[in-house]
Amino acid sequence: MNMVHIPSHLREVEAYMKDRIGLGTSFDLGVRKIDVRKKQIHLYYTNGLNDNHMITELLKEIVQINEDERLLTKIEKVIENRIVIQSVEKVSTMDEVVDQLLSGLVVLFIEGEREALIIDVRSYPGRQPEEPDTEKVVRGSRDGFVENIIMNTSLIRRRIRDERLRFELLKVGERSKTDVAIAYLRDVANTNLLHIIRKEMKQIEIDGLTMADKMIEEFLVKQGYNPFPLVRYTERADVAATHLLEGHVLIIVDTSPSVIIAPTTYFHHVQHAEEYRQSAAVGTLIRWTRFFGIWISLFLLPLWYLFVLEPDLLPKTIDYIGPKEESHVPVFVQLILADIGIEFLRIAAIHTPAPLSTAMGIIAAVLIGEIAVEVGLFISEIILYISVSAIGTFSTPSYELSVANKIARVFLLIFVAIFHVPGFIVGTTLLLLYLASIRSLNTPYLWPLIPFRWRAFMQILVRRSTPGAKIRPSIVQPRNKYKQKT
Amino acid sequence: MSQRKLEEQTREKSLSVVTSSAITGFFGGAFWGTLGFLANVFHFTDIHPNVILEPWSLGDWKTGWIGTTLSIFFLGLFGIVAAYIYYFTLKKFENFWVGIFYGLALFLFVFFILNPLFPSLNPITELTKNTIITTLCLFVLFGVFIGYSISYDYHEMLREKGQAMEGKGEE
Numbered sequence: 288m289n290m291v292h293i294p295s296h297l298r299e300v301e302a303y304m305k306d307r308i309g310l311g312t313s314f315d316l317g318v319r320k321i322d323v324r325k326k327q328i329h330l331y332y333t334n335g336l337n338d339n340h341m342i343t344e345l346l347k348e349i350v351q352i353n354e355d356e357r358l359l360t361k362i363e364k365v366i367e368n369r370i371v372i373q374s375v376e377k378v379s380t381m382d383e384v385v386d387q388l389l390s391g392l393v394v395l396f397i398e399g400e401r402e403a404l405i406i407d408v409r410s411y412p413g414r415q416p417e418e419p420d421t422e423k424v425v426r427g428s429r430d431g432f433v434e435n436i437i438m439n440t441s442l443i444r445r446r447i448r449d450e451r452l453r454f455e456l457l458k459v460g461e462r463s464k465t466d467v468a469i470a471y472l473r474d475v476a477n478t479n480l481l482h483i484i485r486k487e488m489k490q491i492e493i494d495g496l497t498m499a500d501k502m503i504e505e506f507l508v509k510q511g512y513n514p515f516p517l518v519r520y521t522e523r524a525d526v527a528a529t530h531l532l533e534g535h536v537l538i539i540v541d542t543s544p545s546v547i548i549a550p551t552t553y554f555h556h557v558q559h560a561e562e563y564r565q566s567a568a569v570g571t572l573i574r575w576t577r578f579f580g581i582w583i584s585l586f587l588l589p590l591w592y593l594f595v596l597e598p599d600l601l602p603k604t605i606d607y608i609g610p611k612e613e614s615h616v617p618v619f620v621q622l623i624l625a626d627i628g629i630e631f632l633r634i635a636a637i638h639t640p641a642p643l644s645t646a647m648g649i650i651a652a653v654l655i656g657e658i659a660v661e662v663g664l665f666i667s668e669i670i671l672y673i674s675v676s677a678i679g680t681f682s683t684p685s686y687e688l689s690v691a692n693k694i695a696r697v698f699l700l701i702f703v704a705i706f707h708v709p710g711f712i713v714g715t716t717l718l719l720l721y722l723a724s725i726r727s728l729n730t731p732y733l734w735p736l737i738p739f740r741w742r743a744f745m746q747i748l749v750r751r752s753t754p755g756a757k758i759r760p761s762i763v764q765p766r767n768k769y770k771q772k773t
Numbered sequence: 774m775s776q777r778k779l780e781e782q783t784r785e786k787s788l789s790v791v792t793s794s795a796i797t798g799f800f801g802g803a804f805w806g807t808l809g810f811l812a813n814v815f816h817f818t819d820i821h822p823n824v825i826l827e828p829w830s831l832g833d834w835k836t837g838w839i840g841t842t843l844s845i846f847f848l849g850l851f852g853i854v855a856a857y858i859y860y861f862t863l864k865k866f867e868n869f870w871v872g873i874f875y876g877l878a879l880f881l882f883v884f885f886i887l888n889p890l891f892p893s894l895n896p897i898t899e900l901t902k903n904t905i906i907t908t909l910c911l912f913v914l915f916g917v918f919i920g921y922s923i924s925y926d927y928h929e930m931l932r933e934k935g936q937a938m939e940g941k942g943e944e
Contacts, residue, residue, distance in 0.1 A: 600816045708817055709906045716910040724869050737918050738925035739797045
């Protein structure tokens with residue numbers, strides 16, 4: 288692409304703006320023309336993306352030049368000096384001007400000059416940091432990421448004032464030109480991983496990143512139809528900072544309040560910040576309970592259904608399990624129907640306003656469940672197990688993982704329905720083998736279980752107390768293995 | 774970073790592939806053995822882990838929970854042996870399928886060659902379909918567990934060695 292240099296006449300600049308970015312057609316673009324010492328000055332701006340007060344201050348200072356300065360002085364030097372804003376940049380091509388102008392910076396042209404001044408007075412519409420809905424904790428910081436990349440990087444910088452922390456900025460998207468930042472610690476993060484991420488990002492060819500980080504993720508890990516989440520998202524600045532210190536790389540995308548943590552394994556999705564805000568013992572207990580919940584959400588229904596099909600399998604002590612009453616509907620159909628019912632509820636709850644969803648919950652829990660049993664559609668045991676496994680699903684800290692587990696559960700149910708015991712065993716084996724075979728960004732997905740790493744595995748099982756955890760997890764292949772000595 | 778420290782790390786590492794294989798083997802044997810025990814509780818397989826104690830004549834406690842714990846411990850030891858066999862023959866292959874085939878081979882070895890050692894273990898032709906499938910799956914998973922872990926460790930060690938060499942030039 289050949290660059291267009293800035294013409295020396297402002298008339299030509301204006302004509303170019305009209306032609307290229309639609310000045311005069313688009314109502315959000317504007318130009319302010321003023322005369323300073325008989326020289327014309329144009330100030331181009333985009334409405335709504337900048338701070339009006341700062342622009343007013345800027346214009347005041349420039350107009351003041353007419354009174355204060357002598358005629359002889361070099362006017363462009365004076366103007367540059369008079370700009371009362373810290374971030375000013377000189378550019379010489381129109382392409383740069385257009386890029387910056389549309390990001391919300393204002394551009395100042397002076398008649399006869401081949402360079403333009405770009406002044407950063409950006410102020411984007413957005414909200415203040417608040418606690419993210421998906422990752423709440425009882426104690427701990429409540430400032431979550433927001434849709435503004437600058438705010439997000441500053442939330443991280445506030446936690447890590449290390450001079451070795453890097454935020455590399457890229458622009459992705461032919462039309463959207465979205466800002467994407469790669470955050471890492473220079474002396475810790477694995478260079479290979481960084482290399483891969485940079486390479487993949489530069490290869491992205493897309494119009495725009497309207498779904499922000501999710502779209503980046505799909506380019507990065509090439510997930511296909513694999514339902515299991517290959518990267519972890521977080522909206523918590525403290526979680527993001529912790530992972531940076533462990534040697535992970537973060538990808539922050541403008542317009543999204545969640546950041547990508549890479550590389551990620553299955554077991555990253557079963558941990559939660561809450562465990563680290565409690566004492567080590569309590570954290571461990573919470574974690575085990577959570578593991579149990581996740582396990583339940585996957586295996587309880589298929590296992591129970593298997594015992595319904597073949598009651599002989601049950602050990603003597605628990606042989607009361609299984610339906611007593613007869614039902615007109617086959618158990619398998621009941622299970623699938625009930626599961627779909629729960630899914631209806633979940634999907635509906637996402638876009639139902641809070642006051643209505645309370646009402647919806649009551650209808651669902653009390654009415655549907657009880658009446659379905661009375662009518663004879665469902666047997667009561669089904670309601671119990673479906674509910675327990677649904678609660679197990681909700682106790683999965685990663686939303687993405689809970690949905691993937693749900694798919695795996697249906698897959699196991701179908702296997703059990705067709706092949707009974709071999710279906711359950713082979714299905715589970717295939718699931719495990721499949722998970723173990725996944726590699727995302729060169730990282731085995733089931734690490735540290737397969738491949739097995741005793742030390743790292745114990746850190747998954749037991750939440751270590753902070754002074755005891757001295758070594759960075761080897762999965763990120765850090766350049767510096769040891770956390771700093773105290 | 775000082776050279777000395779890097780060297781220390783690599784030495785520590787190359788030593789630990791041997792020890793970590795042992796840990797992996799033991800944990801693998803015990804872990805999949807425990808799952809096998811659970812599978813036996815739910816009658817997925819007729820084989821109880823404590824068939825491994827059969828060659829020795831012991832007291833009645835052999836069939837109780839002490840016997841089960843002990844047999845899971847023995848399965849762990851068996852796992853160490855399996856891990857070392859893999860380590861000395863197949864560690865170079867960082868391929869998923871190698872683990873699966875290793876598991877299959879172990880299964881065939883136990884059920885065809887070691888079979889006479891365990892009197893209560895029926896010949897494979899007399900086992901039920903469920904028993905064969907469950908046991909086979911456990912062996913395959915065990916094989917992948919051992920194989921993938923050891924190969925990954927070995928290759929990671931090589932990678933770290935390579936990086937340490939480069940690192941000396943860089944810093």
